[in-house]
Structure formats: structure tokens, C-alpha cells
Amino acid sequence: MAKKKKMAAEIEFPVIELKELIKEYGTDETCIRALDEINLTIQKGEFVAIMGPSGCGKTTLLNIIGLLDSASGGQYALDGRPVDDLSSRERAGIRGNRIGFVFQSFNLVPRLNVIENVALPLNYKRGFRYNKLRKASKILKTFELQEREYYMPHQLSGGQVQRVAIARALVNDPSIILADEPTGNLDSKSSELIMNELRDIHRRGNTIVMVTHNPDLTSYASRIIQMRDGRIARDSARKKTSEKKERKRALNSYLQNAVENAQPVEDVA
Ligand code: ADP
Ligand code: MG
Numbered sequence: 001m002a003k004k005k006k007m008a009a010e011i012e013f014p015v016i017e018l019k020e021l022i023k024e025y026g027t028d029e030t031c032i033r034a035l036d037e038i039n040l041t042i043q044k045g046e047f048v049a050i051m052g053p054s055g056c057g058k059t060t061l062l063n064i065i066g067l068l069d070s071a072s073g074g075q076y077a078l079d080g081r082p083v084d085d086l087s088s089r090e091r092a093g094i095r096g097n098r099i100g101f102v103f104q105s106f107n108l109v110p111r112l113n114v115i116e117n118v119a120l121p122l123n124y125k126r127g128f129r130y131n132k133l134r135k136a137s138k139i140l141k142t143f144e145l146q147e148r149e150y151y152m153p154h155q156l157s158g159g160q161v162q163r164v165a166i167a168r169a170l171v172n173d174p175s176i177i178l179a180d181e182p183t184g185n186l187d188s189k190s191s192e193l194i195m196n197e198l199r200d201i202h203r204r205g206n207t208i209v210m211v212t213h214n215p216d217l218t219s220y221a222s223r224i225i226q227m228r229d230g231r232i233a234r235d236s237a238r239k240k241t242s243e244k245k246e247r248k249r250a251l252n253s254y255l256q257n258a259v260e261n262a263q264p265v266e267d268v269a
Contacts, residue, residue, distance in 0.1 A: 013080025015176060015207050016042040016065055022073035023060050023230075030172030034060040035232035037074065044175075047198075047208045049218040052227035060209040061227070065209060066099050066178045067091045096124055100167050102182045102194075102210075107152055108153040115140065118168045124174070139167045141145040143193055159190045166194055170201065177201060179210040183217065188257040192250075195220055215254045 023035035034057045042048055043194035050058050062077065063069040067083060076083045078094070086094070095101075108117045118136035140146055143163045151162060165199065177198065183191035199220055202208050210221065218224050218238065 014041045015044050017077045020074040021071050024072045034230055044207055045205050047202045047221045048223045049221035050211045050225045056227045057230040062178045062180055066093050098175050100177045102168040102169045102179035106165055110153050112165050114151050118171055121172045139171050143167050159186050175206050177208045181211055
């Protein structure tokens with residue numbers, strides 16, 4: 001019996017497995033099929049970039065993967081377990097502990113300061129408040145926000161709000177990160193901080209699924225999926241470039257961005 005149990009634990013299931021997954025919004029005449037029989041398997045440790053035109057179903061797919069919404073048909077197994085079998089309590093537990101959502105629509109709590117906002121996901125766990133705040137402080141530092149810890153959200157710039165929201169999504173070391181255009185609306189410096197953090201998280205063995213419009217960002221991914229009209233139009237592994245080459249490419253794109261966004265310098269007498 002014990003041996004059987006051990007063997008079961010040793011089988012590695014894909015983290016995410018979708019079979020003929022369908023999502024429809026509305027009914028009858030107004031029905032929109034946002035996802036049209038998606039088959040997708042994502043293994044632990046993959047960094048998947050999802051691209052495709054607006055309205056092709058990218059956000060819908062992330063919402064279903066993140067258990068924020070459920071499918072209209074087909075199957076979804078998370079770690080080998082069909083999600084239909086999960087109670088709403090179990091779903092909430094998985095969302096809170098295992099999944100980090102980097103979604104622009106997830107706002108900060110206005111009456112809490114920056115560090116309290118970031119520590120929020122840790123409040124559902126046991127532990128000393130001091131340790132939770134220390135953990136929040138540490139991640140704020142990686143995002144170069146250490147001087148903003150005691151600011152209120154309304155005192156921050158848009159880019160800073162977004163970085164704080166991302167710090168909050170990552171503070172409890174989720175093993176699956178779902179990111180919906182994580183660097184949209186951000187300046188190149190903030191984008192770089194966020195992408196470097198996602199890269200570190202990926203290197204620690206976690207799984208990342210990131211929607212992006214920016215082809216430059218797919219260089220961080222190990223696999224690129226193109227969606228069209230609710231279907232997967234292309235699914236390709238990215239060729240491995242050497243780290244040196246990758247750094248050079250990232251630097252070039254950063255410099256190009258900086259030049260494009262440069263403000264003209266006013267003459268000083
Ligand atoms: P993307 O993120 O690729 O831009 P979405 O997943 O947001 O695409 O949307 C896919 C399709 O589903 C679109 O046609 C969109 O209008 C529709 N859709 C998305 N959310 C809803 C909703 N809550 N109710 C009705 N239709 C929706
Ligand atoms: Mg979207």
C-alpha cells in the first residue's frame with residue numbers, strides 16, 4: 001500500500017493540461033465562442049509566451065487557467081487533477097497559494113500603504129507579522145520601491161502602482177505565474193525590472209504563462225504560442241540563444257527604446 005502511494009506521488013503530471021477546452025459567453029444568438037477546442041499541455045518549469053490579436057481569447061484562457069473563471073466545455077486538469085472536482089474552497093486555496101496573478105486590472109487597496117498591500121497575500125497564512133512585512137520589504141527592494149514602502153497608493157505614479165501590484169502577486173512565491181501583458185504601459189526601466197524578476201522566478205523552476213504584444217519579450221520565454229480566433233494557430237519552442245547573446249540583445253533593445261523615448265534636451269545657457 002505504502003509503495004503504491006509513493007509511486008503515485010512520483011508520477012509528474014503536467015502542471016496544466018487542457019483538452020478541447022471551450023469557453024462561450026452569452027446564449028443562443030448572442031453567443032461568442034472565445035475559446036474553440038483548445039488543446040494545451042504545459043509542463044512544470046516552462047515559460048510560455050502567448051501572442052495574438054486583440055479579442056483572440058488570451059485573457060479568457062488565463063482566467064480559466066487561473067481558476068478565476070470556468071470553461072463551458074472540455075477538460076482542464078491542474079497537476080493531473082480535473083478542476084471540476086475542486087470545491088470552491090479548494091479553488092480559492094490554489095488561487096491564493098499557488099498562483100501569482102500579474103494582471104493590470106488587479107488594483108491596490110487604496111486605504112493600505114504600499115508595504116501592507118504587498119504583504120496582503122501573506123495574511124492568509126500563519127506567521128509573525130514582522131516576518132511578513134520583512135518579506136514584503138524584500139520584494140519591494142527588488143523592484144526598487146524600498147523608498148515607497150509607507151506611501152499610500154494615490155501618492156504613486158502609474159508605473160509604480162503596477163510594480164507594487166506585481167510585487168504583491170509574487171510575494172508568496174507562487175509556483176505558477178499568470179501574467180497578462182505585465183509590462184503594458186510601463187517605461188523601459190520598469191519593464192526590465194519586471195522581466196528580470198520573472199526570469200529569476202522561472203530559473204527557480206516555476207512555471208510562467210505570459211500574454212504579451214511585445215515580440216521582444218518573447219526572448220524570455222521557452223515556448224511561444226500564437227492564438228487566433230480562440231484557437232492555437234502556432235506552438236513553437238524558442239531556439240535557445242546563449243545567455244551572452246541574450247543579454248546583448250536585451251541591451252540593444254533597451255538602448256533603442258531609450259533613444260526612441262528620449263526627450264529633447266533644452267539648451268542651457
Ligand atoms: P484577448 O485577451 O485576446 O484580447 P479576450 O479573452 O479578452 O481576448 O476576449 C475573447 C473574446 O471573448 C472577445 O470576442 C471578447 O469580446 C469576448 N469576451 C471576453 N470577455 C467577455 C465577457 N465577460 N462577456 C462577453 N464576451 C466576452
Ligand atoms: Mg486581453
